[in-house]
Amino acid sequence: MIWLYRKLLDRCLVTLVRRGSFLVLWPDGSRSEYGGTPGFKAGIHLKTDEAVKRLALNPSLALGESYMDESLTPVDCTIHDVLSVLMDNQNDVSLPIIAIAAKTARLLRPVLQANDAIRSKSNVAHHYDLNGRLYSLFLDRDRQYSCAYFESDDVSLDDAQLAKKRHIAAKLKLDRPGLEVLDIGCGWGGMALTLAKEFGAKVTGITLSEEQLAAARARADQEGLSGRVSFELVDYRAMHRQFDRIVSVGMFEHVGAPNYTTFFKTVKSCLKPDGVALIHSIGRFDGPGATNPWIAKYIFPGGYSPSLSEVLGPVEKSGLKTTDIEILRLHYAKTLAHWRRRFAANRDAIASLYDERFCRMFEFYLSGSELAFRVSDHMNFQIQLVRQQEALPLTRDYIFEAERNASQFASASE
Structure with a gap:
């Protein structure tokens, strides 16, 4: 045969x-x-x-x-x-x-992406509760495990990840200190700590990863920000407090298409009437699709990168208003190229944490993901959402001004 x-x-x-x-x-x-x-x-x-x-x-x-x-x-x-x-x-x-x-x-999406609270925690543990040293060996210093923002081709990965955080902060319009922010899927805490340190926000970060939770709390203590930043092991569906701002970076890919309506209804219920939310996610240009079966089995069980057509319907049903959408086209391809090179440079150290088979798995994942953004249909989108139209200025000038001020703040503090 x-x-x-x-x-x-x-x-x-x-x-x-x-x-x-x-x-x-x-x-x-x-x-x-x-x-x-x-x-x-x-x-x-x-x-x-x-x-x-x-x-x-x-x-x-x-x-x-x-x-x-x-x-x-x-x-x-x-x-x-x-x-x-x-x-x-x-x-x-x-x-x-x-x-x-x-x-x-x-x-089979209703089954494969059901992602209730129990399955979501299991799916997160599969990838994010790996040895913490692994991620320090190929990510930037802040351990941002999402698409960076390259303002030019020669920008370093660390600077591009900082630019990403400031770009998102600008869209949140953190125009006064003390604003309460919910960070859904806070990772190792980098976004929350930046919002507190540079913009005076009071941030609650939530995650389902116990490894990330411990690391984020330790970082807040080390940086003296425990009074302004807290981290909790909470599913987004269990959050019932209201916040001035909501941010979610690189978490929406784990929600699953059957849960989009619930996700955006939760965002609305947790957002104050004059609040602003910003969702940053992987997406796809070519319409609804399916997660590669190898990725679903070995890397991100329950994960899915949606098209905008799949996202905007649930947004509309939630009652939220879409005030801005930005497409980041090749930024993640550049980010993944940095990660792939760093992984290769530290391959021996990573093999000592796991084994050769794990290294080949991660090499395949990083290369396939980079090419999905470089030669295939993947991209990133950022959707800004409000409950009331008056929550934001009429033009986008405030975004550029906030980013410029953040850069000046950094220069003055160096």
Whole structure:
């Protein structure tokens, strides 16, 4: 039967690779070449018949798994080069086997993305309760695990992440000290601490990650901000207090499409009548889709990056008003490129925390994610929301002024 799986995989690659060049070394030592036009170049060695079978039957899942167990290895290139060829071509060709899997995943979204409070905590622990040192080895100093904001190509990752926080703070219109802010999905506390330190806000950060909670609380103590910043292990649905401002950065991807209406109704109920909310999330240009099955299994169970068409309906149903939408197009591709290089530079240290299989898993994740933003349909969006139209000025000038003032504040304090 192996000849049948090989023929099926061969036909898929003939159909898929129209741009660039792709080499396959088969388990029996033979080789096949695909494409041959200008573009990305890469090659793989399939070492076992089982790898051929799995790739033929479920390529979206088996590609990453085969790289993790080393039954697939790159030939004179990296896994990033391999994914570059495949993902660049996937934009133009829809393979039936992948399209069917994606359609099935969309039909199963009510189950796969149910994400009630118990499942949400389990999903968060899967990724965010890993060894804390892991993230310090490839993120910026503030451990911002979300899209940075590059004001120019030569900006460092640390400066781009600081710019992201200030950009979001400007949209929150923190125009007086003492404003109470809810940070939904506060991570390791960087956003909350910045809002308190630079803008005088009083911040409550909530998370479902016990590792992040402990780290965020320790940081608040170390920086002398415990009186102005508090962190709690709370599901967003259990929050019933009202705040002047609400911010959520990189958490909405974990909500799940079936829960969007509940999420935005919660934001509205927690927002004071004259309040402002800012949601920063990964999204997609090409309309509703499905989470890659490998990502869903190994990286972000229950996760999904929505299109704006899936988000704005629940926003409207909640009664909130959308006052500003910004699309960040290639900023996350640049962010992930920084993370990928830093991961590679610290690979030995990371392998000592886990093992080689974990390193290959993370390499596949970082490369695939970067390319999703660089050559595929992923982007980031920021949606500003209010309950009352009068909560914000008529023009966006206040955003630019706030960012300029924040930069001047930083220069004066250095």
